Amino acid sequence: MLRAIGLFIVLLVFWLLLSGLYTPFLIGAGVGTALFATWFGRRLSVVDPEGQPFQLGWRIFVYWLWLAGEVAKSSLTVARIVLHPKLPISPSLVRFKASQSTDLGRVIHANSITLTPGTLSIHCNAEEFLVHGLTREGAEGCVNSAMDRWVSRCEQGR
Amino acid sequence: MREDLILRVVAKLLIPFLVVFALYVQFHGDFGPGGGFQAGTILAAAVVFYALIFGLDAARRQVPERLVEVMMAAGVLIFAGVGVASLLLGGQYLDYDLLSHDPIHGQHRGIFWVELGVAVTVAGVMLKIFYMFADRGRLDEE
Amino acid sequence: MDGLLNFNPTQALWLAVVLPALAAVAISLLGRRPNLREAVTLVTAVLVLLQVVGLLPLVLQGHRPTLDLFEVLPGLNMKFVLEPLGMVFALVASSLWVVSSIYSIGYMRGNREARQTRFYVCFALAIGSALGIAFAGNFFTLFVFYEILTLITFPLVTHHGTRKAKAGGRVYLGVLLFSSIVLLLPALIWTWALAGSTDFVVGGLLRDKLEGPAVLGMLALCAFGVGKAALMPMHRWLPAAMVAPTPVSALLHAVAVVKAGVFTVVKLVVYLFGFDLLRDSSAAAALVAAAAFTLVAASVVAIGADNLKRRLAYSTISQLAYVVLAVALIAPFSVIGAVLHLVAHAFGKITLFFAAGAIYTAAHKTEVSQLDGIGRQMPMTMTAFAIGALSMIGLPPAMGLVSKWFILQGAMASEQWLAVAALVISTLLGAAYLLPIVYRAFFRAPVDGQGEEAPWPMLIAMGLSAGATVLLFLMPDLALQLAKLVVG
Amino acid sequence: MISLIDTLSWVCLAAGGLFAAIGGLGLLRMPDFFTRMHAASLIDTMGAGLILLGLLLQAGFGLVAMKLLMLAGLIFLSSPTSTHALAKAALAKGIEPLLAKREDRSSKP
Amino acid sequence: MSPDSLLGQWVSHFSYFITVFLMMAGLYIVIARGNLIKKLVGLSIFQTSVYLLYVAPSKLLNGTAPILSPQYQQYSNPLPHVLILTAIVVGVATLALGLALVVRIREAYGSIDEDEILEAEEERRRVSEDR
Amino acid sequence: MFAVAAIALLVTLSLAIARAWLGPTVFDRLQAANSCGTVATLLLAVFGFLDGRPEFLDLALVYGLLNVIGTIAVLKYFRKADLGDSGVTDTGSEER
Amino acid sequence: MSLLDKVAEHLPILPVVLPLLAAPLTVLLRQRTLAFLLTMLVVLVSLICSVWLLVRVGELGVISYAIGGWPPPIGIEYRADALNALVMVLVNLIASLVLPYSQSSIREEISYGQHYLYYTMLLLCIAGLNGICMTGDAFNLFVFLEISSLSTYVLIALGRDRRALVAAYQYLIMGTIGATFIVIGVGFLYLMTGTLNLADMAGRLGEAADLRPVLAALAFLTVGVSLKLALFPLHQWLPNAYAFAPSPVSAFLAATATKVAVYVLLRIYFSVFGDARVFEQLPMRELMLLLALAGMFVASAVAIYQADLKRLFAYSSVAQIGYIVLGIAFATVNGLTASIVHLINHGVTKGAIFMLLGGVALRAGGVQMSDLRGLASRMPITSFAMVLAGLSLIGVPGTAGFISKWYLVLAAIETGQWWLVFAILLSSLLAVIYVWRFVEVAYLSGPRRNEQIRGEAPLGYLLPSLAMLSLALWFGWQTEWTVVPAKAAAEWLLSAGP
């Protein structure tokens, strides 16, 4: 229930940000909408810790900043490769076991890998991650990475 | 695809926002035409997204096909009904001015209902088409 | 005779056309009861004849009973007007319907033909539309009934349903529809465009509305457009239609179809163009030439034909050309001759076809070369045949002489020597293709034993038509009177 | 001050466009499906990110900025998701990734 | 003329070329491809090109639908939005219907290739004639 | 300056279309289409600024949302010829 | 103001709105009889409205109706004139005859669960067609065109034969290309004139200095509309669509869909661009003449060789469209009268033919020529009715087809084009041939009783078909309802240009 209320509030804020018009009618509509969306979400059973990861805490925002830096760095690398006349790639696959304990954590981890140019996650589950890298270095860099640690820390809400 | 965790988590995350976004477009559409269509599409997309990830049967349970059909029909009825209402009030077809004492307000009200009708219909039609497809594919497999 | 059934003249006009249609309905309903069905046919035929005859005095007195039915487009209406020429054709058609009904009963039963009900229905409708043509008060009405006649006779032509019958039917329909749709219809529409109406007018509807080569164009459209008049090259349908049962051939050749054709030509020349218009242009001469060519060419072909019906068919083509030629001469005498020849040919040719059918029914012979001595087996039939043949050639004591005499008079009067020559030559040719048959029949020894005469209804019919041919030779007054009225 | 923000924004826009174009080029140049996905990544991340940042700077603080942020959030959430789905599907359908041999030490710049 | 508007013009021309290119490409796919779905894709491209024609900033359509602008009290010309949106609706509906048909065709024929379908019909016709 | 970004995006779009054209596999095309979607989303945003019509952002959002759902739908269709599958048997490798 | 006066004011909109409103209701009702009754009611009311409207247009001239009370050219305007009111009467008339026929025929041809869908789509189609007629807005016209087209695709796909699916698909592709061309054309016009209101557009086009975009618009619109009206050689979608659709759908489409497209062409040519521009500055007349003649001859010739009667008559439709377009190419009062009259006459004739064929298909299990030997003895009424309808197709006097041909030939004679007179009439002889193929099969083949054919079609089939047929015959005699309004429409068109 608490989660539903949280969702409701988030959605209402979302509405208000979108709307920008604060007439009584539209605010009322916003409340109605948020209520409806929450109800609908519950009906579809998407209101749970996976869908509304409030447990992650503030650290996730810091992680995003860090991730942005990582993305920028690897973007430059990939751009250089694309522009290099010889196309110096060494595509590789690596398998490893990530340290996250929840599906949500694994998802954040996998998506972060994919978001970073030069690497992409193909499979991810409790047992194993399968990652494709544009270069061998990039791919191997995913094993026991700083990213892995970051996500695990966020996951535990620390 | 339910046990593809990435898709599952992303879907759970996105769906409520999709619904709000749909209704945002709907409610802000009366400052300009067209909101209803987008709203309907997005609303339908939310359900389609759900069905893609959690399966057609689950989607059908929560949003039954009969409801979808009623939505299609009801939307058109709302849309055309507004026009008829203006006819009954003695104006031209879709003459919103007559829907309220204040013409501007009347127009707002008229457009609002028309857009609502559009949204409901569009959502219904999109879902109907989706169900039809998904169903066909299923028959195909057997 | 006036008011025989206590109808006023316009109602009588209407009735004469509608009665056959009603009869057709009755016949189709009585399909399971042959006797009643045929009784209806006969009774209707007689009633229609009486209706028509009842109108005769009026026409002779100068009345022109008129019946305006309805308007399809402005100036384009369905309209009946009874004038002398139409009267002649109506009399011929309705009287021959009686005769040929009697004959048909004998023939159809004698040959155990299938689909007899359909036959009688179509037959009745054909007569109805022939009367419609006769009474047509304008080009449009004429055209409508002309087309109906084409369509309604199609099932008759293809009666047997064999491959050959279907092929014949295709040619029949092909030529007649081609000519009427591609040529006659434009003439009709053109007329309407020019005159704003299609009414037949004494002196010619188009008198002041056409000139120069357009007259020739319109005349060509009309003369060749009336495919039923069988002016070469529109004659192909006639021999093709020989696949039909003999009463049908009789109907086609004598009663309705070809008569409708030449009647139409005469009517168009008289009431659409008018003598003045044609006389002022060279168009008529061209038509004379075309008719003369058909006249001679068809006779030549007839000589070479061994199949009796085929020979008669070409004879018909030739005889029709007489009528067209006669009217194209535009001399008063020749036009009278044309009207008379219409009658003469009707009675003469129907007699010939009746005889041919009788021979087929009794002896199952179809070729001229098989007819040696048949006159001894079937004396009555062949006598009738001989009378018909004399009329065709133009020898006494048959009406053909009268009509040909008038035509020749007209040709000489207008100094159209080409026409005179054609008439003379074709008369000789006519003798050449008809007389040998009579000779064979009576003066050669029969090939195979003896046969017997045709069924009595056929004999009665033949007797009536042959008798009429002779009678009309002896007393041509009535026909002549009507013909003179046409010329005015 | 305004011109600084403008300059920054223009730099972002230009750089974003450049990254996007490089990504597009990579889409063409890369030898197989999986390597092409990495190139596409450039469009979705740096391309989209910088362009949206550039627009954000133009928009100033306000609702338009919020929307740009939402757009960015959407792209950053959806793009890895669909990339992942595509890659997984391709592998499942038997598209073999082109892999560098162990010995092949590509010349690193 | 400022460089931005010059560039803007260039962009508008460029998008015009893209429009024509898409149009041609779409039509080509519709005509040349045997795969029924590909044809539909081509058709959609063809239609989309038309939306581009309408939205291309060549001042073909001006005026704005003020979704976000509270300053509008009276309505500006709402035409462009309506037109494109309507065309999109129509396009989507067409595509959806087309795909639905393709799905059913696949059920009926076991193929979505035009040539194979024609062949199947030809085959059936032959069989029925032999009978 | 928006125009520069717009041009760059249009160039990207052309390149992506070229890839979609070249294929060779359906996944290449899908990838290209997905990139086209992203570029189109960005284009909408940029055009909005270029033309002074920031409400294009709403369109961009819609487009972006539909892009991802569309990609997943098409993918699912190609993999299973069935959009309605609940995914219980979806282990990936056994289908062909 | 009495109630009737009030209704009279809204006549232009009612035949569009009522079916549009009823379509969703049929979905909600779902039950087939209720859906039928609702549809029937709506169609009858629409018919009454459209006839009434036609009468009012005759009295008052062009009637303008502003949607939403916004005056044109800002708002969407509906405009009733002598031409479109007439076409709308045709649409609703045909619909009101096809509907009772549907009630019995879809029971045989469409699976039970889809019956309501049939009525929904039919209503949408009617709404679309009526909308095309009434709207005075170019883009609105496109929308209605697509509403009717999309519902048509569904209706065709409801056919039982799997080939119906392919036919619907092909039609969808071709139709959408056509529609897109139309949108492009409209876009050009909008670019040129800044308005979408057709009447307004006409006025502003008159002032247009640059001709090239105008001509481009004209070209796109011509191609687009020609696709929709199946002008040879853009007709490929038509034969299969007509052949494999359920019979009431074939009948309805054959009688209305292409006809309404013809109306659109007339509208674009004469009241938007103006005949002077279309026919004097461009070789449009020659082009249309050529295509019309090619259609008349080639399609008729192809029809002759069809083994399937529905396909035969579908090709015949392509040929008949040739006549209609030929009339347009004359661009004279009589030529246009011919087109408009033929639009009506051919509509009812083909409608009757396809309705009758539905009965034949039901009883004989198909309409393959080879299966129909001796049809006349088993289905005498149907066969005879087919013959009569065939005669109308040929243009025999006493049938509707005769009147159309009359005016067409008249137009040719008037303009002194005798070769065209003969061409028109020769091509109608080709119609004789294909009609006669039916006659020979039905009447002249197989004397034995054909046990494959299970007797006369049920009354539910027969009566509406005969009603339609009697219209085709009635219009051959009574031209007050066809020629008079058609002529008025033709005169209006020629005077309506900019």
Ligand code: NA
């Ligand atoms: Na990546």
Ligand code: NA
């Ligand atoms: Na992406």
